[in-house]
Amino acid sequence: MQHIETEEVVIRPQGSLQILSYQEARQLCDVSERGLNDLLRQCTLAVLNTGANEDNGLDLLNKYARFEIKVNVKGRGVQVTIVNAPHHAFVDGELIVGLREHVFAVIRDLLYARNDVLHSGQFDVESSHGITNAIFHIARNAQLMIPNTIPDIVVCWGGHSIPNEEYKYSKQIGYELGLRDLNICTGCGPGVMKGPMKGAVLAQGKQRNHSGRFIGLSEPGIIAAEAPNAFVTELCIMPDIEKRLEAFVRLGHGIVIFPGGPGTMEELLYLLSILLHPNNKDVALPLILTGNHNSQAYFDQIIHFIELTLGEDATQLLEVIIDHPRLVAQKMHTAMSEVRRDRRDSSDAYYFNWRLHIELDLQKPFVPTHDNMAKLNLYKNQPAHELASQLRKAFSGIVAGNVKADGIRQINAKGPFELHGDPAIMRAMDDLLQTFVDQKRMKLDASTYNPCYKINCGDH
Structure with missing residues (x-):
């Protein structure tokens, strides 16, 4: 055109x-x-x-x-x-x-x-605390942290390439959250990153709430795929995807995840790697997975994949609510009181979750080259939170190969990334990714999608 x-x-x-x-x-x-x-x-x-x-x-x-x-x-x-x-x-x-x-x-x-x-x-950006400190300063410079306010930021994750019915559902969620004066933080792009903001704008207007916040977090490699939508009022560009992900969980007080593609799986696995870590077992960070009436099969497959790879402890962290925006918002609103008590009792800031423990492996930038993707440890011979971190990198590489300029150049030059690991994990991953392809969740123009990955099942 x-x-x-x-x-x-x-x-x-x-x-x-x-x-x-x-x-x-x-x-x-x-x-x-x-x-x-x-x-x-x-x-x-x-x-x-x-x-x-x-x-x-x-x-x-x-x-x-x-x-x-x-x-x-x-x-x-x-x-x-x-x-x-x-x-x-x-x-x-x-x-x-x-x-x-x-x-x-x-x-x-x-x-x-x-x-x-x-x-x-x-800043020692080779150390865990140094990286968190760097994120704090970037966010503070962007004026994202407001003191003397109670927890009220709901992070919404989900696909940018979604059917219209799913987009409408995400707007309904945003509307119900906005009626309860909850603020929205997303990856700032289209689809599920736009819908909750649009719904919350209308709801907060009805409540005459003129201080509503619509925070968009991006990074240079992904911004072309997820350009800030028109409802974003506070935009911050983090240096890389890992700092962007950490900013979400440090700034947000609760997380709602909608159906999506590999980027959404990257976010979910990142979060599970944190929540499964023993040091975070008492940290309040409410999580709800939700979608419209057609999304049950999608979440069933997600739960199956998580149970097969990370075990029952991981699935116990996932609450799925189907086609009930009001219930999602009510639960998240109630959870804000729990977050407030947790932060107060632990003397943690309301505006930045310092207490959350994040492993250095989740914080250091993962460069998805063909060699790095092939070397990922996608086997069960490790703690669940470490396997979740490795799986997160695999999905991050697929996102890069799909939409990031550098990743696309690599695929064009050398062919698809190859992934190796436990046969059961590889089969489950292949099935899940094929579902994303079939449901056109990989890219906006999914009619011409060519996979940027190749799944290899083999012994360790």
Whole structure:
């Protein structure tokens, strides 16, 4: 389909970004590997493409190959020049206000994460506590943590490629949560990441709640597939998927999971790896799996996979509620009181869950190369929380091969990732992934889906 580009637009940031240094501006324009322009271009293009029905990062970059973004420091402040941007990001030549805010959030987070956290020497990002500390500072700089407020943030996970009936159900969940003045945090993209926010906007409006929060957490590798939807009011770009996942569980007070594809399985397995760890057995972090009347078979297969791989202790952590939005919201609202008591009794902050123990293996970035995917330990000769972490990496690699530009390039060059492990686990994984393919949960354009993975069953 033909696309229209807007030749050149100049915008000026507000707030602290008005006084960027010349060095910061040079970093944002630097096209070398040490510079930030490639990341800035990728993230900004995704933001400006909000609302488009596509989720292939490489296709997006190729489609708008002439897109450029430049940052200059002028005498009166900072000037951002956007060239050959998607035309639908503008109204009568003016950039939509919400998208303008998201562009500035991208600039803010890329600079802060690079200069003040990752390369500052003040954070040991090779240690567990150091990584958590880094996430805290990035989130605080994005003003995501508000003191003197009671627990009220519900994280919603689920697919970006979903049928319309599932999208409507996610809106109903958001509506019921919003009626109870609960706030929403998602991966900020389309599908289940958009539906709960849209429903909560309407409900909080009816309750005359003008302080509702709609938090979107993303990272550079996934933002093209999950560009911030129009309801996101607080956007934060974490440096990588692991820090994004940790930010969800540190900032959120409860989690609702809808049907989805490999990305949703990555999130569920990440959470189970945490909840199954002995150090977290007394931490209050309510979890509900829910879907419409057609989702029972989907969750049955998820439960079967979890029981086969991680055991009954893992399935005991999963409460499934089918086609009952009000019950989901009531349970989550009640659970907020339990979270509040837990944080108060343990002297933990309401706005950031410091007490939650997360293993370093879950925190360090996993780079899904062909070698790394083939070396994953997908066998049962380890504690359940460690196997969950390994399985999480496998699904993370599949997400990369599906939608991330770097992952797609690898698949195009070397063929599918190969996974090896316990035969029973591999068969269950193959069955589950085939279900995602059949249900068109892998990608938005699932009609042409070619698997980026190959499952090998064999002995250890």
